[in-house]
Amino acid sequence: MITFWDVVGRSETGPFMKEQDFDWQVGLEAGKLVEKYDIRYDPEQVVPADDDLADRVYQAGLDLFLELGIYCRDTNRLIKFTRDEVEWALKYAPTSVTYGQGRDQAVMVYRGVEDSTPPFCLCTPVGTSVAEERFVQMVQSYAQEPLADTFSSAFSQTVHGRPIKSGTPQEVEAAIWNVLKLREAARAAGRPQIGIHNLVSNAERTDATLAAVQADFGALPNDGLAVAATAELKIDYERLKKVAFMRHSGHNKYGLYGALMGGYAGGPEATAIVHVAYHFLGLLAFEAQHHCGFPLHLMQSCNSTRNLLWLISVGTQALSRNTRLLVNISPFTAAGPCTEMVVDEIVAIVAASTVSGADLDLLAVARNKHPERSSGMEARIGAEAGHVIAWQGMTREQVNEIVKQLLADYEDKIEQAPLGKRFDECYDLERVQPTQEYLDLYERSKEKLTRLGLDYSLV
Amino acid sequence: MNLLEQIVQATIKGDEEQCVALAQQVLDEGVDPVEAINEGFTKGMVIVGEKFARMEYYLPDLMRSAQAVNGAMEVLKPHLLEHGDGGTQGTVVLGTIQGDLHDVGKNIVKIMLQASGFAVHDLGVDVHIRRFIEEAEKVDADIIAASAILTTTMAYMPDMVKLLTEMGIRDKYRIMLGGGPVTSDWATEVGADGYGENATEAVEVAKRLMQEKRGGKQ
Secondary structure, eight states, X not given: OOOHHHHHHHHHHSOBOOHHHHHHHHHHHHHHHHHHTTOOOOTTOSSOOOHHHHXXXXXXXXXXXXXXXXXXXXXXXXXXXXXXXXXXXXXXXXSEEEESOGGGOEEEEOOOTTOOSOOOEEEOOTTOEEOXXXXXXXXXHHHTOTTOSEEOOOEESEETTEEOOTTSHHHHHHHHHHHHHHHHHHHHTTOTTOEESOSOOSOOSHHHHHXXXXXXXXXXXXXXXXXXXXXXXXXOHHHHHHHHHHHHHOOEEEEEEOOEETSSSOSHHHHHHHHHHHHHHHHHHSOOSEEEEOOXXXXXXXXXXXXXXXHHXXXXXXXXXXXXXXXXXXXXXXXOSSOHHHHHHHHHHHHHHHHHTOEEEEOBOGGGTSTTOOOHHXXXXXXXHHHHHHHTTOOHHHHHHHXXXXXXXXXXXXXXXXXXXXXXXXXXXXXXXXXXXXXXXXXXXXXXXXXXXXXGGGO | OOHHHHHHHHHHHTOHHHHHHHHHHHHHTTOOHHHHIIIIIHHHHHHHHHHHHTTSSOHHHHHHHHHHHHHHHHHHHHHHGGGTOOOOSEEEEEEXXXXXXXXXXHHHHHHHHHHTTEEEEEOOSSBOHHHHHHHHHHHTOSEEEEEXXXXXXXXXXXXXXXXHHHTTOGGGOEEEEEXXXXXXXXXXXXXXXXXXXXXXXXXXXXXXXXXXXXXXOO
C-alpha cells in the first residue's frame, strides 16, 4: 500500500536530479522502450486493431514510469515507485465516479475497447477566453446540451471589468466569480444540479482555487477539480496542495496530462509510452479518480493529425485493455467553430477515442488559442458521434476506415486551418442557441458521415 | 567532403564527439573559426531547425545537435577574439513570466536562438517582471523575450512594457512575446515589438529586431 503522504515524503527524500537531465532522460528511456517493445507507428492503421501492440505500449509505459518516476520541480527530486505499489494502486483504483445530484446525476464508468456503453461526456470550452458579458451564455451552451453529463468553464477576460492576474487578490475574486457564474449557467440551462467537473479553471494559484470551492458559491459536494501535471511527467507542490485539500473536502479529482508529440519524448511511439505513464502519475500522486489526456502535436497544437490519432487510439487501448481506469480524451482541433473542417476533426478524434475505450472531454477548438472561438455545438457534434459509434458497436477496423476518409478531407489543411466564427457569430445570444447557418452546416456534415457509416438516427 | 561540409553533417547528426574533433581541426588547419561557425555549425543548426519545424526531427534530436555545437563552441570560443570577432547576433534575456511554470516552448526558443548565434540569459520559469528588467540591465541585453501559456499570467506582459516605460528605459530594449494564448495582434496591442508563433519564427523576429536596433531605429 502507498499513500499520498508517502508520495509527498519521497518528494523530499528521493534522488536529486537537475530538471534538464530529467528532460533528457524522458526521451532516452522512452526511445529505448520503443525498440525493446518493437512499437511501430503505421500511418495506414490510424486506429490499430492489434491487441498485442496495445499491450506492448502498456508494458512500455509501466516500465518507463518505474524507471523514471515523477519529477518534483520544487525539490528537484525523483519520486520513484515499485511495481508492487503501482499494481496495488491499479487494483484499488476507482472504476466509476459520480457527478451531479438528483435528476442531473451522471455516473462515469469504465469502458473497454469496442465497448457499446456510450462515452461519458464532460462538456467544456476548455478555458476559451471570452468577454465577461458573454461568459454565462457560452458555458450555458455546453451545460444545456442533452448529452452533456457534466460541464465546465470558459475563461472570462475580465471579472467586474478587471483583468485576472495570477497571484493577485483579483485571482481569488475571479475564482469565486467563476463558480457563482457556472452554477448560474447550470440553472439557466434548466439543469441546476448538473456536475461541474472543473470548478475553477481561471486560477493558477491554489489559494484562489480553494477559496472558491464552497457550497455557498454553488459548488456541489461531488463537483470536481482538475490537477494538471506539467510536461513531461512533472509535478510541483501547487498541484499537490489541491490534492491535500480534496482528500478532506471529498470533491472529485481528476488528472490532466498533455504529452507533447515532438517534444521531450520524441515521436509518436515514444510519446504514446509517455502518455500511458502519465496515468500512473495521476493515480499515485494525485489520487485521480479519472484521467483526462490531451496529447498534442507540438507544432500544430491539436490532436487531429494522423500520428496523434494513432497515439490516442493505441494509448487508450493500452490502458483500457490492461487496467480498469477511467480514461478520458480531450479532442483539440485546428479549425474553429462553424466550419466543415471542425466537424471532420471532432468526429475523427472522437471516433478513434471512443472505440478505443475512452470517455470524452469535449472539447478545445481553434487550437484552444483564439478568444471567443468555442461553442456548445462542438460538444454536441462530439457527444453525438461518440454515442453513435458506441451504440452501433463499431469495431476498430470500421473506425479506422472512417477516420482515414475524414483525414483525407482535412489532413492537408491543418496548418492553415480556418479560424471559424466567434461564439456571438454562430450563436443567437438571446436564446443561447446555434444559428441556422451552423445547424445547416452540421446537417450537411451528418449526411457525409452517414455515408461513411454513422447512424445518426440513434441519437 | 570539405571541412565545412563535414561540420554541417556532424551538426545535423548531433554527433558531439565529431563536432568537437572538427572544431579542433578548424584550429589546427588555421581555418577562420568565425567562418567555421557561420558556414558550418550555424548552417547545420539551421537545417536541424527546419527539420524540427517539419517534425522530421523531434526535440531530443534538436537538443542533441545543440549540445554537439555547444561542445564545439567551447573549443572555438577562446580563439574568436583573436580573429577580431567575439560578438554575437545579440543578447536576449528570456523567461516564462511570473506565475507560470510552463517551459517547453521557452526552452526550444532558447536552443534555436543560441544556435543562431544569440547570447541567451535564461531566467527559467515564474520570472517576476522586475527580474527580467534587472537582468536586462545587468547584461546590457538587446531583447527581452517572455513566454506565457496561461491567460492569467500573460496579463503580466503589458505590465512589463509599462514598467519599462515608467523607468524611462523602454527604448533600450526590443520586447518579444510568445506562448499558447498570446497572439500577434495582442502582442502589438500591448506594445511589444515582436511575436513568435513558434521557435523558428521567434528566431526570425529576433534577427529582424536586431537589424532594426542596429539600424538606429530605436
